[in-house]
Amino acid sequence: GQNIDQPTEMTATEGAIVQINCTYQTSGFNGLFWYQQHAGEAPTFLSYNVLDGLEEKGRFSSFLSRSKGYSYLLLKELQMKDSASYLCAVRDNDYKLSFGAGTTVTVRA
Amino acid sequence: IAGITQAPTSQILAAGRRMTLRCTQDMRHNAMYWYRQDLGLGLRLIHYSNTAGTTGKGEVPDGYSVSRANTDDFPLTLASAVPSQTSVYFCASSEREHGELFFGEGSRLTVL
Numbered sequence: 001g002q003n004i005d006q007p008t009e010m011t012a013t014e015g016a017i018v019q020i021n022c023t024y025q026t027s028g029f030n031g032l033f034w035y036q037q038h039a040g041e042a043p044t045f046l047s048y049n050v051l052d053g054l055e056e057k058g059r060f061s062s063f064l065s066r067s068k069g070y071s072y073l074l075l076k077e078l079q080m081k082d083s084a085s086y087l088c089a090v091r092d093n094d095y096k097l098s099f100g101a102g103t104t105v106t107v108r109a
Numbered sequence: 110i111a112g113i114t115q116a117p118t119s120q121i122l123a124a125g126r127r128m129t130l131r132c133t134q135d136m137r138h139n140a141m142y143w144y145r146q147d148l149g150l151g152l153r154l155i156h157y158s159n160t161a162g163t164t165g166k167g168e169v170p171d172g173y174s175v176s177r178a179n180t181d182d183f184p185l186t187l188a189s190a191v192p193s194q195t196s197v198y199f200c201a202s203s204e205r206e207h208g209e210l211f212f213g214e215g216s217r218l219t220v221l
Binding site: 030035041043044045091094095096097098099100101102 | 140142144149150151152153154157159165167168199203205208209210211212213214215
């Protein structure tokens with residue numbers, strides 16, 4: 001099975017940078033995903049890492065270290081609309097995704 | 110518009126009743142999934158199907174059943190609902206090789 005840990009809540013100021021960490025212990029690994037979920041809505045895909053290193057996509061970047069079982073999602077130039085839950089998910093060798101409990105990010109003016 | 114459609118959006122159900130949540134996708138994705146989302150616990154996999162005609166158990170399968178008669182449809186059935194099955198249920202699909210999940214809008218189920 002998968003054990004995925006991420007902080008429950010984070011607060012940051014508009015325009016700032018926030019880093020959401022995710023650690024995982026898995027019985028099989030075939031990629032790590034980050035999803036964004038606004039309250040009352042469905043999760044939407046943000047990023048995917050399968051090799052070590054940094055993937056940058058606009059204001060969002062995601063990093064993976066497979067040897068450390070560690071990933072982070074970096075949100076730059078925070079906007080009010082970035083207030084949401086951010087879900088870390090690990091894909092196993094059978095292509096199933098297991099999710100962490102999510103990190104609620106609140107952006108303050 | 111391509112995507113995943115879930116029905117009903119919301120339902121209140123008496124304990125002991127049978128309920129089927131419907132899920133249909135038009136993206137011709139091979140894999141489909143049912144998750145439940147509860148506060149503080151995140152998304153937990155109930156059942157999945159890697160291709161039409163096959164299904165598998167996820168993390169929390171007890172009390173639920175699924176079928177995958179064709180590529181597009183993946184209904185989730187609660188044979189005899191219990192209050193602990195009160196949750197928001199999300200259906201999702203993916204192309205097996207890539208693994209990015211596309212989610213439906215969710216079905217909020219309350220069992221009294």
